Amino acid sequence: MSHPEPIQCDLMIIGTGMAGMAAALFAANRGLSTVQAGVSSEVIYASGYMDLLGVHPIEDQKLWDNPWAGIEAMAREIPNHPYALMEMEDINTALEEFISFFHENGIPYQRKMAENVEVMTPVGKTRPTYFVPQSMWAGVEAMKAQHRCLLVDFQRMQGFSARQIAEVIGNKWPNVRPARIRFPEGDKLTELYPEWMARKMESPIIREKLARIIHPLLEDARVLGLPAILGMTRTKEVVEDFANRVGVPVFEIPTIPPAVPGLRLKETYEQYISGKGVRLLFPKRIGQVQQEPDGAFLLTVEDTVSNDRVRSRGILLASGRFLGGGLHAGRKRIEETLFDLPVFQPAARSEWHREDFFDPRGHPINRAGLEIDDTFRPLDISGQPAFPNLFAAGSILAHQDWMRMKCGSGLAIATAYAAVNAFVKQRVDKDLQA
Amino acid sequence: MAFPFFRKKGSLIKTRVLIIGGGATGTGLARDLALRGVHCVLVEQGDINAGASGANHGLLHSGARYVSKDPEAARECRDESIILKQTASHCIEDTGGLFVAVEGDDEKFIADFPGYCSHCGISFREMDIKEARSLEPALSKNIIAAFEVADASIDPFKLVLENITQARKLGSTFIRNTKVVGFKKRKGHINTVNLVNVQTGEDLLIEADHVVNASGAWAGEIAALAGDPIDMIYSKGSLLITHSRITGRVVNRLRPPSDADILVPGGTVSIIGTTSARVDALDDIRPTAAEVDLIVDEGTAMLPGLESMRYIRVYSGVRPLIGTQTGEDDRYVSRGFDLVDHSGKGIENFVTITGGKLTTYRLMAEQTADLVCHRLGVTAPCRTQTELLPSAHAWKWTVPGIPSKEWLKDHKPDDFLLCECEMVPRSALDSIISAMGEHKKQLDLTTIGKRSRIGKGACQGSLCSIRVLVYLYDKGHLQSDQGVPHLRKFLNERWKGQRVLLWDMPLIQSELKEAIHCGFLSLEI
Missing domain, CATH: 3.50.50.60 (FAD/NAD(P)-binding domain)
Incomplete structure (x- = not known):
């Protein structure tokens, strides 16, 4: 449907990933009328784990038990890292506000306030993270306590092997016993997809059938591990009920993305954010942006069948990097796709990537991105804010390597918080002046 | 035995x-x-x-490439290509080849070319430019001469x-x-x-x-x-593989051998190259961003579509040349x-x-x-001139396009795809593993990759590598945490051929790969 009159809003959020979701939530919670638009759903690639800070300096591969201490060190040593622009307290408040939205809507999270925890990956290797979905928490504790564990996988489900995980994790946690089982009602399908299984698991009948298959295999196991299939949007209820049926605590291990934990975040977000008054325009791409005489932005938001026009008093750019579409790389240089903002980047393509894919120092291209002022406004070539009312947050920002630093979610959420608050403060200051 | x-x-x-x-x-x-x-x-x-056997164009030379500088090599190529087309036809796609010149190329060389060919006994046909462009629409509008020769594509x-x-x-x-x-x-x-x-x-x-x-x-x-x-002289050459096939025939630039002047189609892809640079050592031969740019910029003169083409891999080989010549271009050392x-x-x-x-x-x-x-003191004569090279199907999973054809044609209901980009099923892995016989003990992802299309598709190996690893563990080929270094080695091996090609879509793919393998799985730690 096309609107002859533009949709009016205070803040237009561009991007549908973690930073875009967080920004829209924060904006709505602050009473701003908010529109969010974007194409891809990067959040489906989320593992479910939410990192705050795991590694710094990355070239030394120094792991931090206390992420807050890590952030403090990083702010000192990489003063242009976006975290360095924020107070620690604000970062924590941002995380809590974001997490509580999912908590209230059926996806609870757990953390230890001043501690990273060790979590499992589907190849069996462990890694540090900060916030862990409640559905995966029993695994964190069981590994630490070295409890005997039955880890199951499923016939005809690809990319997840309990045997592999048990083999790889064996040095750290020898008490993991793998088993391959059939999934109830899955026999007629040639391949089982985790998403289909997760939706099936919302039925108590399926849960009961699966519990009966697993029960005789438990033996001395004190905890049960499965790939992430325990429900889609009612995970809390599914996990609790299933644990009761099998008689031991259960936990999930995320599968290779795009997977259920990311889909859960996406579906839950999309289902409940409208209730907060956020208007969602996606999947749609931003066509044109122009600035009105009064400083407001006029945007066209398109998909193949319709065009919307949006008039917003400010824009928050959370359009991500290359996968998200916020940045684009040609053969010669990297560009920002919407405003052609200057992009901090290595001098030549030959310097974008290192010869070793796993080089601990990370690839220089990962630090490319938008440079911002202390109110999260992207700078133009003169080093001044490109627009007074254009803000940026998330992975599009320069001087960070979220993949090596293990700070992706924290960075997205914290910078979204800072950018939204900067916009609110600017409005208030303006109103006071007026 | x-x-x-x-x-x-x-x-x-x-x-x-x-x-x-x-x-x-x-x-x-x-x-x-x-x-x-x-x-x-x-x-x-x-x-x-x-x-070099695995890092070349896969070109079965008619000999025409060497007529001007190396008549002996030209005649050897002529005779051998005829023998191989008869005895190893299943490894060859008899595409035919073209030599084309574009505006600005040396007109004397163009005029001399037919004489050179005749001198070496290489058959050719001068082709009308219109005909050449209708046969190969990817050719530039600016071509000024075209000759047809008997080049073909061979899968090394x-x-x-x-x-x-x-x-x-x-x-x-x-x-x-x-x-x-x-x-x-x-x-x-x-x-x-x-x-x-x-x-x-x-x-x-x-x-x-x-x-x-x-x-x-x-x-x-x-x-x-x-x-x-x-x-020995070590002469490094780099080549690019395109995401899709650009021409039906081999296309050579009609000029003395230089950079990026041969395009060879094979299966669903084309290969464009090469460059020539003297190197001192054989270890760690890697293509550079400058070589990639040179190939794209030069190749575009003949085939303008190369500018916006998506490339899936770049690789370098070292030409083994005997001698101590110090001439400016190793391409003139006898082949x-x-x-x-x-x-x-x-x-x-x-x-x-x-x-x-x-x-x-x-x-x-x-x-x-x-x-x-x-x-x-063995008197038995050579038999490879006439005896057919048997087809053992040991190659079936290495050829671009064949795995997907096989899969679409027929597959068992309990089989499934480990690699979705190139459509390599689980059963392919079984047959590769069993064909390896006594080598099974040294099984790893890189070995499987060499014998299949695994890791060669658009996803750059991000997903298929993990699925193959799962399969190897499930079948008991891997124990303990040895799969993790295998995965790193495999991805790094593929990375060599991707690193300097990462712009546009391939960069997006590589970012996703890094997000999964480093950001999430933390394999770098």
Whole structure:
């Protein structure tokens, strides 16, 4: 449907990933009328784990038990890292506000306030993270306590092997016993997809059938591990009920993305954010942006069948990097796709990537991105804010390597918080002046 | 099975002929000798086609490329391409070829070209420019001359796998990951050769009546180790693989050999190259961003679509050239081959075969085998000129486009795809593993990758690598945490060919790959 009159809003959020979701939530919670638009759903690639800070300096591969201490060190040593622009307290408040939205809507999270925890990956290797979905928490504790564990996988489900995980994790946690089982009602399908299984698991009948298959295999196991299939949007209820049926605590291990934990975040977000008054325009791409005489932005938001026009008093750019579409790389240089903002980047393509894919120092291209002022406004070539009312947050920002630093979610959420608050403060200051 | 001249005793293997080097020449020689009833052991420090045999255009030369500078090489190519089209047709796509000149190219060279071809006996047909452009619409509007020649496309992996498969069926042995570290000589005769398995560190001793050095660019090093050094020139060339096939035919630039002037189609892709740069060492040969840019910029003159083309891989090989010439362009060093008999230098049972090109691999093997057989008193004649190279299907999963055809045509209901980009199913892995026979012990992702399309599709190996790893664990081929280093090695091996090609879509793919393998799985830690 096309609107002859533009949709009016205070803040237009561009991007549908973690930073875009967080920004829209924060904006709505602050009473701003908010529109969010974007194409891809990067959040489906989320593992479910939410990192705050795991590694710094990355070239030394120094792991931090206390992420807050890590952030403090990083702010000192990489003063242009976006975290360095924020107070620690604000970062924590941002995380809590974001997490509580999912908590209230059926996806609870757990953390230890001043501690990273060790979590499992589907190849069996462990890694540090900060916030862990409640559905995966029993695994964190069981590994630490070295409890005997039955880890199951499923016939005809690809990319997840309990045997592999048990083999790889064996040095750290020898008490993991793998088993391959059939999934109830899955026999007629040639391949089982985790998403289909997760939706099936919302039925108590399926849960009961699966519990009966697993029960005789438990033996001395004190905890049960499965790939992430325990429900889609009612995970809390599914996990609790299933644990009761099998008689031991259960936990999930995320599968290779795009997977259920990311889909859960996406579906839950999309289902409940409208209730907060956020208007969602996606999947749609931003066509044109122009600035009105009064400083407001006029945007066209398109998909193949319709065009919307949006008039917003400010824009928050959370359009991500290359996968998200916020940045684009040609053969010669990297560009920002919407405003052609200057992009901090290595001098030549030959310097974008290192010869070793796993080089601990990370690839220089990962630090490319938008440079911002202390109110999260992207700078133009003169080093001044490109627009007074254009803000940026998330992975599009320069001087960070979220993949090596293990700070992706924290960075997205914290910078979204800072950018939204900067916009609110600017409005208030303006109103006071007026 | 026991052969009188081949028995395994501890770490000592006895054989009549030891061949060093698992490229086209070495495997071709193994087959040639096996067909003459001479059993041999072929040793390779890496895996098949690790050197130039696996890093070339896959071009079966008509000979026209060499008519101006190297008539002898041109005639060898002409004769050999005819033999191979008859005996190894299943490894060849008989595409035909074009030589085209674009505005600004040397008009004298264009005018002289027919004469050069006639002089070398290379058949050609001058083609109307309109006809050339209607046959190959990807050609530039600016072409000013076109000739048709008998070039074709040949799959070096398929070819080499078929050669070694037949040699092994006839009783010869192939040992991978095993490097020559020394020769024990007595009175000008090599008694034994010392080797070491580069993966396990185990020693191996081979006692052979005769030793053939077919190690390509490494021939100088091996010969030096044996005590009779050869001067080699290392000329590095880089090539790009396009995401889709651009032309039906091989397209050559009609000018003296230069950068990015040959495009060879193969299956669903095309390969454009090459460059030429002198290098001092053979270790860690990697393509550079500057070479990629040069190939794209130069190639665009002939084929404008190359500018916006998506590239899936870039790779470099080293041309093994004998000599000490210091000319400005190594492409002018003869592309003929050299069979060096070291008996004149006091090693009576040692020869080196190097130089040459993929097109003449069979002839190189034949002449080497003739010499070796003469020494051994074997009178059986060469059979590879006429005998068909059997199709053992050892190659089926390496050819772009074939796995997907196989899958769409027919598959068992309980089979499923491990690689969705290139459509490689679980059953393919089973057949690759079983075809590897005694090599199963050294199974890893990189080995599987070499024998299939795994990791070669648009996802750059991000997902299929994990699925194959799962399968190898489930089947008991991997234990403990050894899969993690395997995964790293595999992805880094693929990375070599992707790193300088990452812009536009491939960069997006690589970012996703890094997000999964580093951001999430934390394999870098």
